[in-house]
Amino acid sequence: MLKISDLVKEYPGGLRALDGISLTVSEPQVVAVIGSSGAGKSTLIRCINRLVEPTSGSVRLDGEELTTLSRRALRRARSHIGMIFQEYNLVERLTVMENVLSGRLGSVSLWQAFRRNYPSEDVSAAFELLDRVGLKGRHDDRADALSGGQRQRVGIARALMQKPKLLLVDEPTASLDPKTSRQIMRLIYELAHERGTPALVNIHDVALAQASADRVIALSDGTQVFDGTPEGLSPEVLNDIYGEEDWSATIRKVDDDDNGDENGDTEAPVEKSKPAPRDIVRNGAVAE
Ligand SMILES: Nc1ncnc2c1ncn2[C@@H]1O[C@H](COP(=O)(O)OP(=O)(O)O)[C@@H](O)[C@H]1O
Numbered sequence: 001m002l003k004i005s006d007l008v009k010e011y012p013g014g015l016r017a018l019d020g021i022s023l024t025v026s027e028p029q030v031v032a033v034i035g036s037s038g039a040g041k042s043t044l045i046r047c048i049n050r051l052v053e054p055t056s057g058s059v060r061l062d063g064e065e066l067t068t069l070s071r072r073a074l075r076r077a078r079s080h081i082g083m084i085f086q087e088y089n090l091v092e093r094l095t096v097m098e099n100v101l102s103g104r105l106g107s108v109s110l111w112q113a114f115r116r117n118y119p120s121e122d123v124s125a126a127f128e129l130l131d132r133v134g135l136k137g138r139h140d141d142r143a144d145a146l147s148g149g150q151r152q153r154v155g156i157a158r159a160l161m162q163k164p165k166l167l168l169v170d171e172p173t174a175s176l177d178p179k180t181s182r183q184i185m186r187l188i189y190e191l192a193h194e195r196g197t198p199a200l201v202n203i204h205d206v207a208l209a210q211a212s213a214d215r216v217i218a219l220s221d222g223t224q225v226f227d228g229t230p231e232g233l234s235p236e237v238l239n240d241i242y243g244e245e246d247w248s249a250t251i252r253k254v255d256d257d258d259n260g261d262e263n264g265d266t267e268a269p270v271e272k273s274k275p276a277p278r279d280i281v282r283n284g285a286v287a288e
């Protein structure tokens with residue numbers, strides 16, 4: 001499915017954010033990518049669909065080399081890669097339904113979209129997905145009337161509208177409270193398995209990664225320092241990744257206390273979109 005070989009990203013100025021990453025995801029599994037801020041997690045995800053251009057190396061999705069595609073071919077390839085973002089990236093003034101349908105923009109013509117003339121099978125697929133992500137009946141609400149957790153549910157539905165071959169997910173819960181974070185990660189996990197879609201999920205929360213992934217990959221300074229099951233993340237391994245700390249409180253399965261609480265986001269709806277945590281530039285390095 002996804003085969004990354006010797007992937008290198010050197011940013012202008014010479015910083016090697018990825019220093020030869022090789023990684024194969026050959027089954028529909030959820031792969032959590034962990035590591036400290038600046039480890040290269042976002043760069044890795046973005047090099048796959050070339051939101052960041054890799055310096056060298058290979059990325060193959062279902063046998064197709066992505067790193068050398070022309071712009072036009074890249075646009076087509078991207079329409080098969082679903083992306084879920086930390087800040088949701090919804091169009092705030094549009095309805096939930098319009099946001100979800102925009103997932104099909106790679107496939108319907110701009111004219112069809114402009115006329116809101118989506119094929120009826122797309123509209124029924126969107127209703128089905130909204131139901132599945134816990135937003136039944138919310139299709140006409142404006143995106144800016146939703147809570148953060150609900151917005152991320154829309155983001156997930158929009159990504160799945162693409163019938164993606166691969167899901168790329170960058171810190172999906174970084175703007176959410178802990179309980180909502182667990183619900184969102186569980187939803188991503190369930191949907192990836194239901195649909196047989198592999199997912200690469202950047203997440204800095206170790207306990208959440210352990211509880212909601214089939215496999216964990218750890219990056220440190222652009223190199224891969226761990227690839228294994230969540231259970232394999234011992235205190236020794238975590239010390240290697242993050243430095244010395246008491247990991248006994250972190251290494252635990254996240255409890256299942258939110259079962260059956262389908263859409264029970266614990267936050268109140270927000271009036272305006274919260275400002276996204278800005279990258280802070282320090283000494284020429286960008287930290288989150
Ligand atoms: N556009 C950029 N230009 C220069 N350096 C960058 C850029 N984006 C990220 N970096 C640097 O690359 C490294 C990896 O960043 P990033 O992939 O965002 O890490 P993470 O997502 O794990 O926090 C960091 O040292 C960061 O400062």
Ligand SMILES: [Mg+2]
Pocket residue numbers: 041042043171202288
């Ligand atoms: Mg990042």
